[in-house]
Amino acid sequence: MSKINRTVLAVALAVTSIASHAQQAPQNQVDDRFGQEQQAMPSEIFAQPRRVSITNAGVVGLGEGAPAPDGLVEREGPLDAAERGSWQQGEGAALRQQRDGGLARAPQGRTKREPLSEFQKFVLENTGTVLPVYGTEFFANAPSTFAPISNTPVPSEYPLGPGDQLLIRGWGTIDIDFRATIDRNGTINIPTIGTVVLGGVKAGDAEGLIRSAVARLYKGVTVSVNFGQLRAITVYVVGQAKRPGTYTVSSLSTLVNALFASGGPNATGSMRRVQVKRAGKVVAELDLYAFIAKGDKSGDIKLQDGDSIYIPAASGYVALTGKVNVPAIYELKSGESISSVLDIAGGLPVLADPRRAFLERIDPSKARPRSVEQFALDAEGLKRGLKTGDLLNVTSITPDFSNAVILRGNVDQPVRAPFKDGMRVSDLIPSKEYLITRESVRRQNNAVSVNDSPQARVQGQSQGQWQGQGMGQWQGLGQAGLGQGLGQVQGAGQGEQAESITARIGSLIDEINWDYAVVERVNRQDLSVKLIPFNLGNVFSQPDGPDNIQLQPGDTVTVFSQNDVAVPMDKRRVFVRIEGEVNVPGVYQMTAGETLQSLLAKAGGPTSNAYLFGTAFYREEVRKEQEANLEKAANRLESKLRSEQSRGLANVRAAGSAEAQAAVSQRQAEVQIAKETIERFRQLKPTGRIAFGLKPAERSFASLPQIKLENGDRLVIPARPAFVHVFGAVNAEASPLWRPNSRVKDYLELAGVTSEADVANTFIMRIDGTVVSRDSGGFFGGIGGLEVMPGDSIVIPEKFDKETAWTKFTQGTREWAQIFANFGLGAAAIKTLNN
Numbered sequence: 001m002s003k004i005n006r007t008v009l010a011v012a013l014a015v016t017s018i019a020s021h022a023q024q025a026p027q028n029q030v031d032d033r034f035g036q037e038q039q040a041m042p043s044e045i046f047a048q049p050r051r052v053s054i055t056n057a058g059v060v061g062l063g064e065g066a067p068a069p070d071g072l073v074e075r076e077g078p079l080d081a082a083e084r085g086s087w088q089q090g091e092g093a094a095l096r097q098q099r100d101g102g103l104a105r106a107p108q109g110r111t112k113r114e115p116l117s118e119f120q121k122f123v124l125e126n127t128g129t130v131l132p133v134y135g136t137e138f139f140a141n142a143p144s145t146f147a148p149i150s151n152t153p154v155p156s157e158y159p160l161g162p163g164d165q166l167l168i169r170g171w172g173t174i175d176i177d178f179r180a181t182i183d184r185n186g187t188i189n190i191p192t193i194g195t196v197v198l199g200g201v202k203a204g205d206a207e208g209l210i211r212s213a214v215a216r217l218y219k220g221v222t223v224s225v226n227f228g229q230l231r232a233i234t235v236y237v238v239g240q241a242k243r244p245g246t247y248t249v250s251s252l253s254t255l256v257n258a259l260f261a262s263g264g265p266n267a268t269g270s271m272r273r274v275q276v277k278r279a280g281k282v283v284a285e286l287d288l289y290a291f292i293a294k295g296d297k298s299g300d301i302k303l304q305d306g307d308s309i310y311i312p313a314a315s316g317y318v319a320l321t322g323k324v325n326v327p328a329i330y331e332l333k334s335g336e337s338i339s340s341v342l343d344i345a346g347g348l349p350v351l352a353d354p355r356r357a358f359l360e361r362i363d364p365s366k367a368r369p370r371s372v373e374q375f376a377l378d379a380e381g382l383k384r385g386l387k388t389g390d391l392l393n394v395t396s397i398t399p400d401f402s403n404a405v406i407l408r409g410n411v412d413q414p415v416r417a418p419f420k421d422g423m424r425v426s427d428l429i430p431s432k433e434y435l436i437t438r439e440s441v442r443r444q445n446n447a448v449s450v451n452d453s454p455q456a457r458v459q460g461q462s463q464g465q466w467q468g469q470g471m472g473q474w475q476g477l478g479q480a481g482l483g484q485g486l487g488q489v490q491g492a493g494q495g496e497q498a499e500s501i502t503a504r505i506g507s508l509i510d511e512i513n514w515d516y517a518v519v520e521r522v523n524r525q526d527l528s529v530k531l532i533p534f535n536l537g538n539v540f541s542q543p544d545g546p547d548n549i550q551l552q553p554g555d556t557v558t559v560f561s562q563n564d565v566a567v568p569m570d571k572r573r574v575f576v577r578i579e580g581e582v583n584v585p586g587v588y589q590m591t592a593g594e595t596l597q598s599l600l601a602k603a604g605g606p607t608s609n610a611y612l613f614g615t616a617f618y619r620e621e622v623r624k625e626q627e628a629n630l631e632k633a634a635n636r637l638e639s640k641l642r643s644e645q646s647r648g649l650a651n652v653r654a655a656g657s658a659e660a661q662a663a664v665s666q667r668q669a670e671v672q673i674a675k676e677t678i679e680r681f682r683q684l685k686p687t688g689r690i691a692f693g694l695k696p697a698e699r700s701f702a703s704l705p706q707i708k709l710e711n712g713d714r715l716v717i718p719a720r721p722a723f724v725h726v727f728g729a730v731n732a733e734a735s736p737l738w739r740p741n742s743r744v745k746d747y748l749e750l751a752g753v754t755s756e757a758d759v760a761n762t763f764i765m766r767i768d769g770t771v772v773s774r775d776s777g778g779f780f781g782g783i784g785g786l787e788v789m790p791g792d793s794i795v796i797p798e799k800f801d802k803e804t805a806w807t808k809f810t811q812g813t814r815e816w817a818q819i820f821a822n823f824g825l826g827a828a829a830i831k832t833l834n835n
Contacts, residue, residue, distance in 0.1 A: 053175040054191050117267045119329060123319045123391065126360070131319055134328040134344070135271045135292050139242070139264035154227045156204030158252065162186065163231030166198075168210060172221035176214070179228060193217065203227065235303050237262040239311035240269030254300050255286055258309055264288075270314040272331050276301060277308040289331070293344045316388025320345055323352035323396040332388055339382035341392075348377070353397040357381065362389040405551050409517075409559040410510055411435055419553045425519075425539050426548050428557055432540060435559060440509040447508065505587045506575035506711075511562040512536065515571070519549055520556040569708070576709050578603045580717040581610035596704045599715060606701055611720035613696050614767040614791055615704070616689055618714040623688025634682050641674050691769035696789045721767070721791035726750070728796035729757035738790040745784035747794055758799045759784075767791035 116130065123131050162184045170176030180188035186199015196213050198206055207225040214221050232248045235258055242263035249258055255276055265271055271288040286299035303309075316332040318341060325346035332341070342348065354377040363369050375381045377394070386392075401416065407428050408414040412435070417428060429435065514537035521530045536559060538547035551557075562572060570592035576599055579585045583604030590599065596617070600606065645667070692705055724747055727733040731752035739746075744762065753759055762783050763773035767790070774783045788794070 052173075052192070053177070054170075054193070055177045056179055114267065117329075119317045119319070119389070122389075123321075123329065126391065127319075127321050127393075129321065129327075131321065131327055131329050133267075133317075134326065134330045135288055136264070138288070138292055139260065152252065154203045154230070154252070156202060158203040160186075160198045160201050160203060160206060161231055161251070162199065164198075164251075165228035165230070166206065166210075167226040167228050169224045169226075170214060170221050172218070174218050174221055176221070176223070190214075233303060233305035233307075235306070236308045237311070238308060240266050240313050241309075241311050242266045242269075249303065251305075253303050254297075255284065255303060255309065256291065256297065256300050258303060259288075262309075265311045265314075268313050269311045270331060272314070272333050273312055275310045275312070276303070277310055278304065278306070289344050293346070318386050318388065318390040318392065320392050320394070322392075322394040323349055324394050325349055332386055336386055337382065338377070338384050338386060338392065341386060342382070348394060351396050351399075353395045354378065356395045358393045358395070359384070360391040360393070361387060401554070403553050405553065406556040407434075407559070408556065410437055410512060410561040410564065411559055413438060419551065423551045424548045425517075425534065425551065425557060426543050428551065429539070429559075435512055437510055437561075443504075444508050502577055502587055506573065506589070511573055513560040513562050513565055513567055515567065516565060517557065517559050519551070520558065521552060522554055524554075569710070572711055574709055574711045574713075576711075576713045576715070578715045578717075581607045581719050582717055583607060590709050594709055595706045596709070596715065597702065597706070599709060600701060600704075606717055609719040610701070610717045611767075611790070612698055612701055612703075612717075613694055613789060614718045614720070615692065615694075616716045616718070616769065617692065617707070618688045618716070619690060619710060620688055620712045621710070622690055623686055626686030626688060630684060630686055631682070634678055637674075637678050637681065641671065641678070645671055689769050693770060694768060696787070718767075718791075724788050724790070725793040726796075727793070728762075729754045729798045730796055738788070742788055743784060744786050744788060744794055747788060748784070748796070753796055754798075756798045758797050762794065762796045764788070765793040765795060 114136070116124070117133070120131060120133070123129070160182060162182050165179065165181045166188065168176055168178045168180060168190065176190075178190060180190065182188055182198055187195050187197050189195050190210075190213070193213050196210055198209065201209065207223065210225055211223040214223055231251050233251050233253070235247050235249060235253075237244050237247060237258060242265065244262070247258060247261055249261065255274065259274065265274075274286045274288060275282050276284040276286075284299055284301045287296075290296040290298075291300070314331045315334060317329050318332050319329050320341065321327050324342070325348070328345070330341050330344060348354065357375060357377050359373045359375070361371050361373070363371065375384070403419045404416045405419050405423065405428060406414070406416050411429075412433070420427070515535055517534055517536040519532040519534065521532060522528075523530065532549060534547040534549050536547075538545050542548070572592070574590040574592070574594070575587055576590050577587045578599055582600065583606075585603060588599060588602050590602075606612075690707075694703060722738060723735040724738045724742075725735045726747050730748070731754060734751055736747060736750050744764065748759070748762070760774065760783075763771060764783070764786060765771055772783075772786060
């Protein structure tokens with residue numbers, strides 16, 4: 001019964017904020033326990049239960065159904081876990097942000113490079129390398145003002161003091177949401193609870209004290225205490241600091257925090273003896289090298305208000321260069337040895353040679369103050385003491401193998417194998433499998449790919465037809481009939497250059513040069529190199545023979561392919577393709593010295609539809625030569641263009657103003673046309689075709705020249721075309737039917753020449769790859785009386801202005817006819833230039 005009476009009395013004392021609702025005036029009473037005025041409560045309050053809420057807005061008693069004052073939320077029962085978490089992430093986070101506001105600033109990187117110290121300049125002059133001062137990178141991005149880390153937990157041993165803020169939450173029989181700041185007397189005052197002394201109390205004990213104070217009045221209340229904004233302290237950074245001065249920092253700050261805020265030592269400041277002075281005494285000394293190199297913070301202490309951080313001048317420096325883990329300039333403490341400085345530098349890397357180290361020393365007392373010593377970094381050498389100004393250079397090992405032999409070249413993979421006594425080439429290459437290159441294996445693995453599927457082959461053939469035969473049909477003349485004649489032969493040479501499955505036959509593996517391999521041997525006595533050639537094939541066929549050379553340590557064995565060193569033609573592999581009108585077209589392997597007749601015999605001979613005069617023979621080596629010559633011709637055209645342009649400008653200067661303007665416009669138009677022509681000329685693709693020069697009436701394939709076949713050769717025997725092609729300055733470009741004994745003039749009459757046609761310079765592109773013009777001679781009645789063969793192309797150029805040598809060259813028939821004849825170009829090339 002007494003417990004109930006005490007609870008009712010506590011509720012009555014807590015409702016001072018709603019006294020205005022009472023019907024009778026309260027009678028003031030004084031509570032001896034808190035020293036606070038209390039008011040007598042009206043009887044209506046006891047008739048209706050009310051809850052007590054303690055906030056910074058005051059103490060509120062909420063009746064059932066009464067509206068909550070501004071800033072308060074009416075609720076029943078204690079906060080559950082979700083509500084507490086919401087408060088900690090919401091309002092608690094906002095309070096923490098408010099706590100850090102005004103101090104937290106984004107770091108500002110250094111915008112300018114620090115000037116070199118005198119010792120850095122000295123090292124630069126001697127080594128050619130700018131060495132950094134060890135430890136300066138730690139402060140490279142130091143902020144311009146102190147930037148405390150947000151959301152850090154307050155240590156339990158942190159002593160509370162004036163200015164520290166506490167966030168007190170409670171739930172149960174009452175609600176508490178109160179923010180309190182410790183005053184200068186070290187206390188906080190909680191409404192209805194009273195004064196709690198927290199000055200000097202550890203942060204970990206604060207919650208217990210407050211919980212005890214609440215429990216004296218209210219039972220069944222859960223109390224949680226967090227910390228808001230902590231008090232700031234003032235410290236002084238003096239001595240050789242980069243930014244000396246007064247700093248206001250968090251009371252949680254340590255010596256390292258303050259050093260980072262001040263930018264650390266300046267160029268002459270010490271990193272090995274940073275001191276904290278308190279009340280005139282040195283209370284801590286920090287070696288930043290121990291902290292940076294090993295993370296040792298034993299000398300780092302928490303700062304107190306009024307502490308002075310003193311950075312003395314460095315006592316001296318040494319430089320570490322060469323093969324050390326961290327080449328830099330190091331501050332030297334008195335009595336330090338090479339071992340201690342190398343320990344800070346992370347020791348020696350595996351590539352360092354401890355047998356040779358060089359120490360350069362300065363002795364100002366001598367007439368010649370500089371000297372150098374050489375010694376090993378053994379136990380005795382590491383104990384050597386260092387002096388300021390020393391420069392220690394650690395050399396690297398010589399990366400030389402003492403027991404290795406090397407295999408390289410056309411092999412599976414280059415290897416460095418250990419040498420064994422009595423080792424021979426066959427021990428390094430135990431089987432021929434070791435000579436299959438990775439590229440050869442890749443080609444074999446890719447032999448089964450999507451590109452070799454039937455659909456891909458059909459697509460490739462279609463592309464070949466449209467790019468090849470269509471080169472003649474669509475790009476050449478636009479006539480369907482041309483595909484059976486010129487397009488069939490020249491298109492096969494141009495358009496079907498694309499990769500196809502037949503072109504890849506025979507290239508699955510790189511051919512080895514079995515006759516020649518070589519051993520490179522270095523003589524360590526006179527440092528000379530000796531080449532020892534041997535027959536690689538004999539190593540496998542005659543392992544006991546002289547070609548199976550006995551190896552020595554350091555030997556390098558090189559194996560060559562036939563592409564690396566060209567072998568005689570008789571020893572090369574020969575895969576040749578024959579297509580068209582033969583009984584068994586395909587790819588055939590030929591032996592050395594075999595000719596076109598041998599190839600025809602293997603292919604079953606020509607069919608009855610074979611057209612001997614149109615036979616086309618292609619060779620890759622010739623194509624490359626034609627391509628190079630075409631580039632040279634294009635360069636000559638550009639050279640003539642520049643020459644004519646300079647000459648034209650000189651003529652323009654001598655003319656009047658009106659005439660000069662017209663001449664300039666004309667010259668610019670001519671130059672632009674010439675440039676476009678040269679650009680189209682460069683785009684022409686030589687085919688590598690070799691013209692046989694057979695007579696049109698020849699019928700026997702035995703008349704083909706006795707050409708020795710080479711790898712990659714291609715022979716195409718077409719069927720006899722039924723058309724002749726006429727294009728150029730004609731009324732209608734067409735492909736009329738071929739008629740026996742018909743002449744050039746007959747087809748010109750059919751096509752009809754235009755008024756701009758230069759009939760006198762008409763030329764014929766024969767189906768056998770030759771070009772016939774009026775300057776070729778050898779026929780009666782001029783070009784018009786020349787007999788036309790099936791598949792021939794008649795080209796009628798337009799008349800041109802013969803004002804300059806340039807226009808003569810770019811438009812003259814003789815020059816172009818010679819170009820087409822030399823480069824194996826077809827009708828498609830004519831169309832390309834005309835477009």
